[in-house]
Amino acid sequence: MADFFALTLDVCNGVHTCLEIVNSSGLVCPSDDDAASEEVPAVTVVDAEHLLRLSIAVVTLLRQSAEQEISWINEHGVAHLQALKDSAE
Numbered sequence: 001m002a003d004f005f006a007l008t009l010d011v012c013n014g015v016h017t018c019l020e021i022v023n024s025s026g027l028v029c030p031s032d033d034d035a036a037s038e039e040v041p042a043v044t045v046v047d048a049e050h051l052l053r054l055s056i057a058v059v060t061l062l063r064q065s066a067e068q069e070i071s072w073i074n075e076h077g078v079a080h081l082q083a084l085k086d087s088a089e
Contacts, residue, residue, distance in 0.1 A: 001069070004065065004066070004069050007062070007065060008062060008066075011058050011059070011061075011062045014058060015055045015058055015059060018051040018052070018054060018055045019051075019052075019055060021042075021043055021048075021051055022043065022048045022051050022052060024042070025042045025043030025047075025048055026048075
C-alpha cells in the first residue's frame, strides 16, 4: 500500500510541475502586439500540448493502478487485515 501512496505522490508532483510549466509559459509569451520582440516562449504551443497529453496519460495510468489496488483490497483486504491482527496478538 505504501508503494501505491508513493506512486500517487510522484505522479501528482509530476503532473503539477507539467501544468505549472504550461501555465507559466502563457505568461512569458510575447503578445501579438509586440511583434518587434525577439523573446522566444519558454514552452512552445506544441510543447505545451505534449505536457498536457503527458499529464492526461499519467493520470490515466494512476487511475488504473488505483482500480487494481481497490480490487485487491475488495478481494483480499478483510483476510489480510485479519491475518495482520492475528499475528500481532
